[in-house]
Amino acid sequence: MQIVETIESVRALVRAAREDGSKIGLVPTMGALHVGHLSLIEAARQECDFVVVSIFVNPTQFGPGEDFDKYPRPLEADLEICRKAGVNVVFAPTVEQMYGGENLTWVEVEKLTEPLCGRFRPGHFRGVATVCAKLFNIVLPDAAYFGQKDAQQAVVIRRMVSDLKMPLRIVVCPTVREPDGMAVSSRNKYLTAQQRNDAACIYKSLARCRQMIEAGVRDAEQITAEMRKILEQVGSVEIEYVSLVDAETLEAAEHIGGRIMAAVAVRLDTARLIDNIVVEVGAQ
Amino acid sequence: MQIVETIESVRALVRAAREDGSKIGLVPTMGALHVGHLSLIEAARQECDFVVVSIFVNPTQFGPGEDFDKYPRPLEADLEICRKAGVNVVFAPTVEQMYGGENLTWVEVEKLTEPLCGRFRPGHFRGVATVCAKLFNIVLPDAAYFGQKDAQQAVVIRRMVSDLKMPLRIVVCPTVREPDGMAVSSRNKYLTAQQRNDAACIYKSLARCRQMIEAGVRDAEQITAEMRKILEQVGSVEIEYVSLVDAETLEAAEHIGGRIMAAVAVRLDTARLIDNIVVEVGAQ
Numbered sequence: 001m002q003i004v005e006t007i008e009s010v011r012a013l014v015r016a017a018r019e020d021g022s023k024i025g026l027v028p029t030m031g032a033l034h035v036g037h038l039s040l041i042e043a044a045r046q047e048c049d050f051v052v053v054s055i056f057v058n059p060t061q062f063g064p065g066e067d068f069d070k071y072p073r074p075l076e077a078d079l080e081i082c083r084k085a086g087v088n089v090v091f092a093p094t095v096e097q098m099y100g101g102e103n104l105t106w107v108e109v110e111k112l113t114e115p116l117c118g119r120f121r122p123g124h125f126r127g128v129a130t131v132c133a134k135l136f137n138i139v140l141p142d143a144a145y146f147g148q149k150d151a152q153q154a155v156v157i158r159r160m161v162s163d164l165k166m167p168l169r170i171v172v173c174p175t176v177r178e179p180d181g182m183a184v185s186s187r188n189k190y191l192t193a194q195q196r197n198d199a200a201c202i203y204k205s206l207a208r209c210r211q212m213i214e215a216g217v218r219d220a221e222q223i224t225a226e227m228r229k230i231l232e233q234v235g236s237v238e239i240e241y242v243s244l245v246d247a248e249t250l251e252a253a254e255h256i257g258g259r260i261m262a263a264v265a266v267r268l269d270t271a272r273l274i275d276n277i278v279v280e281v282g283a284q
Numbered sequence: 285m286q287i288v289e290t291i292e293s294v295r296a297l298v299r300a301a302r303e304d305g306s307k308i309g310l311v312p313t314m315g316a317l318h319v320g321h322l323s324l325i326e327a328a329r330q331e332c333d334f335v336v337v338s339i340f341v342n343p344t345q346f347g348p349g350e351d352f353d354k355y356p357r358p359l360e361a362d363l364e365i366c367r368k369a370g371v372n373v374v375f376a377p378t379v380e381q382m383y384g385g386e387n388l389t390w391v392e393v394e395k396l397t398e399p400l401c402g403r404f405r406p407g408h409f410r411g412v413a414t415v416c417a418k419l420f421n422i423v424l425p426d427a428a429y430f431g432q433k434d435a436q437q438a439v440v441i442r443r444m445v446s447d448l449k450m451p452l453r454i455v456v457c458p459t460v461r462e463p464d465g466m467a468v469s470s471r472n473k474y475l476t477a478q479q480r481n482d483a484a485c486i487y488k489s490l491a492r493c494r495q496m497i498e499a500g501v502r503d504a505e506q507i508t509a510e511m512r513k514i515l516e517q518v519g520s521v522e523i524e525y526v527s528l529v530d531a532e533t534l535e536a537a538e539h540i541g542g543r544i545m546a547a548v549a550v551r552l553d554t555a556r557l558i559d560n561i562v563v564e565v566g567a568q
Contacts, residue, residue, distance in 0.1 A: 007449060098449075104394045105413075105447035111388055129389075130448075137449045140424075163389035164414075165291060165382075165421045 001083050003090045007138050010091040014052065014139055017088070022049035026141035026168075028132060031055040031092075032072040032186035033081045036176040040145040041085045043173050052139050053082050055092040060099070061127030067270070072189055091139070098134055107133045107164075109156045115250050116152050116263055117274065120240050128153055129160050136166055143169040147176075149183045151261060151276045155250060175275070181207060183275045190271035198234045199273060202264050205230040205242070206277045209262040213279050218256045220244045231266060240265035240272070247278045257281050285367050287374045291422050294375040298336065298423055301372070306333035310425035310452075312416060315339040315376075316356040316470035317365045320460040324429040325369045327457050336423050337366050338375040340382060345411030351554070356473055375423070382418060391417045391448075393440045399534050400436050400547055401558065404524050412437055413444050420450055427453040431460075433467045435545060435560045439534060459559070465491060467559045474555035482518045483557060486548050489514040489526070490561045493546040497563050502540045504528045515550060524549035524556070531562045541565050 004010050014024055025048030027040045037053075044051045055078055062068035075092065082090050106126050112118075113125035136144065146154045154172045161170055176184045181203030182196075191199060205227040212223050224242045231237050245252055247259035263276040288294050298308055309332030311324045321337075328335045339362055346352035359376065366374050390410050396402075397409035420428065430438045438456045445454055460468045465487030466480075475483060489511040496507050508526045515521050529536055531543035547560040 011451070100447070103447050104396060105444045106392045106394070107448075108390045108392055109388050110390070134447075134449045137451060140451065160389045163384070163387050163418075164391075165418045167295070167421060167424065 001079075001087055001090065003079060003092065005091075005093055005097065007093065007097055010052065010089060010138060013089050014050070014141075017050040018140075023143075024048060024139065024141040025051045026135065026139045026144040027051065027053045027087075028135050028144060028146075029053060029055055030057045030071065030186065031078045032074060032189070033078045034176075034184050034186060036147050036149065036184040038081065038085055039176050040147060040173050041082070041087060043171060044143070044145050045086055047143060047171070048141075050088045051086070052089045052091055052141065053087045054135055054139070055090060056098060056131070056135075058098075058127060058131040059095055060103070060130060061124050063121055063123060066121070067187075067190075067272075072186060098131065103130075106130050107160060109160050109163075112152070112156050112159055112250050115245065115252070116241060116243060117265060118152070120265065125153070125156050129156060132157050133160065133164070133166075136161075136168060141168050143171050145171045145173060148172050148278070149175040149185065149275065151247075151263060151278075152250065155248070177203065183273075185273065187271055187273060191268060195236060195268045195271065198236045199266075199268060201231050201234045201237060202266060202273060202275045205264060206262055206275060209244070210277060210279055213256060213260070213281060220252075220254050220256060223256075223262075227262070227264070231264070236268055238267040240267060285363075285371055285374065287363060287376065289375075289377055289381065291377065291381055294336065294373060294422060297373050298334070298425075301334040302424075307427075308332060308423065308425040309335045310419065310423045310428040311335065311337045311371075312419050312428060312430075313337060313339055314341045314355065314470065315362045316358060316473070317362045318460075318468050318470060320431050320433065320468040322365065322369055323460050324431060324457050325366070325371060327455060328427070328429050329370055331427060331455070332425075334372045335370070336373045336375055336425065337371045338377075338419055338423070340375075340377055340415070340419075342382070342411060342415040343379055344383070344387070344414060345408050347405055347407060350405070351471075351474075351556075356470060375419075382415065387414075390414050391444060393444050393447075396436070396440050396443055396534050399529065399536070400525060400527060401549060402436070404549065409437070409440050413440060416441050417444065417448070417450075420445075420452060425452050427455050429455045429457060432456050432562075433459040433469065433559065435531075435547060435562075436534065439532070461487070467557075469557065471555055471557060475552060479520060479552045479555065482520045483550075483552060485515050485518045485521060486550060486557060486559045489548060490546055490559060493528070494561060494563055497540060497544070497565060504536075504538050504540060507540075507546075511546070511548070515548070520552055522551040524551060 025044030107129040158170045247261040265274045309328030391413040531545040549558045
């Protein structure tokens with residue numbers, strides 16, 4: 001496995017692999033790798049011959065007062081995980097490499113970035129779209145792999161790639177969960193044991209949503225009210241949003257039908273946690 | 285020469301050329317080709333093995349009330365020019381091909397898009413940057429060729445490519461001029477014989493600027509006042525701006541030094557014309 005820091009180096013390695021006929025897979029990460037990332041790497045290894053993992057805590061997707069400084073950066077452990085997982089190249093650039101002196105260019109995706117996390121993290125998806133555009137242009141992968149846990153991110157990036165005619169496929173892999181249903185996330189590290197315990201209510205609310213839809217409930221407000229009740233039972237949990245939206249357009253789903261995403265964002269003290277499920281609802 | 289309309293077709297042709305070891309050159313145009321475009325094609329042919337000319341009147345770079353509808357579209361004549369010039373592929377997509385049902389993604393370049401034409405054509409450079417990003421992603425050229433006549437466009441695109449790490453070179457070719465100095469432009473077709481005659485004052489004002497700088501004048505206001513006087517002598521000419529700016533940052537140049545761009549935009553009736561020169565000023 002090669003570990004490189006510069007754009008020129010990663011480009012040279014990928015170019016050589018491509019000239020050998022390899023399909024290139026990119027797994028863009030902010031490091032602090034866990035089994036969720038591993039599932040992305042495994043998907044990339046299944047479909048591609050040459051797998052690049054980028055590790056870059058992207059400053060432009062953090063708002064003022066967010067956790068950019070304290071975001072975990074266990075580089076040695078991350079490299080070990082990548083090595084064991086059969087990654088070919090880890091690209092771990094500096095901020096200077098990715099943003100130069102002054103970055104003036106931004107990729108903006110309208111509409112899809114407005115609801116859900118967009119309301120609570122202004123500029124977040126602009127930062128995500130811009131850094132992904134850079135990474136895609138640097139690596140020119142055949143496919144890039146994202147987790148369903150960050151559902152809005154996946155929808156935004158897919159749309160950016162489609163609108164800007166970027167020559168790659170976006171693959172979205174299922175959320176990896178703990179035994180109690182809790183979605184695996186680098187930010188779970190911020191939780192105390194008690195908070196981790198409390199946070200199980202997030203998945204409980206999503207499971208209840210699925211159950212209600214499967215039982216035939218079609219009133220979005222009835223479902224979100226029930227979900228909120230489950231979350232509000234846990235005193236340490238502060239709700240940011242509980243939403244039912246169309247899984248493609250992210251527009252509020254008043255009538256439940258088609259591919260519906262239930263999405264939750266909460267705070268436990270300073271930690272911000274998100275999760276979602278997608279439910280397919282057949283015509284009735 | 286192949287003429288293609290779809291993204292898939294142009295991608296397939298370019299891929300085959302690249303696999304044969306060809307360097308790919310792209311000349312993005314809105315058609316209505318003239319000797320200015322020809323000089324771009326010639327530069328591309330000099331440096332590349334396989335030249336793609338795109339012809340696409342990009343709706344998103346025209347404001348409401350601008351000349352999108354009446355912009356000249358002499359496709360047959362354009363194809364003949366490309367054929368004679370040794371172009372390999374003309375890519376002439378539909379608006380549907382380039383923008384799909386609804387385009388949500390935009391490339392925004394800050395600061396550089398604010399002065400000069402940016403003040404008079406809000407959204408113009410967003411449209412230019414976005415369509416160029418699409419074209420670059422579709423063709424993946426080694427180099428793309430632009431004219432110095434649209435100086436701000438060249439600066440903006442160069443910055444977008446640099447910021448977003450796009451894997452191509454931007455080549456800016458000198459403005460091609462008529463015998464009286466008038467910059468060749470597709471929009472010159474809008475002018476009556478009298479207006480065409482009047483429009484010569486644009487280059488006259490730029491030439492006077494160069495003369496003054498070469499004579500040692502270093503006061504920007506003194507120079508632009510003189511330029512305005514030349515333009516105002518022609519009754520049919522309405523000035524939009526007369527500016528001296530740093531040729532890289534496009535910031536107003538109060539002190540004349542380094543690479544200085546003198547830029548002019550005027551209206552003659554409904555036609556809008558722009559031109560510029562760059563003067564190198566050594567330290568004194």
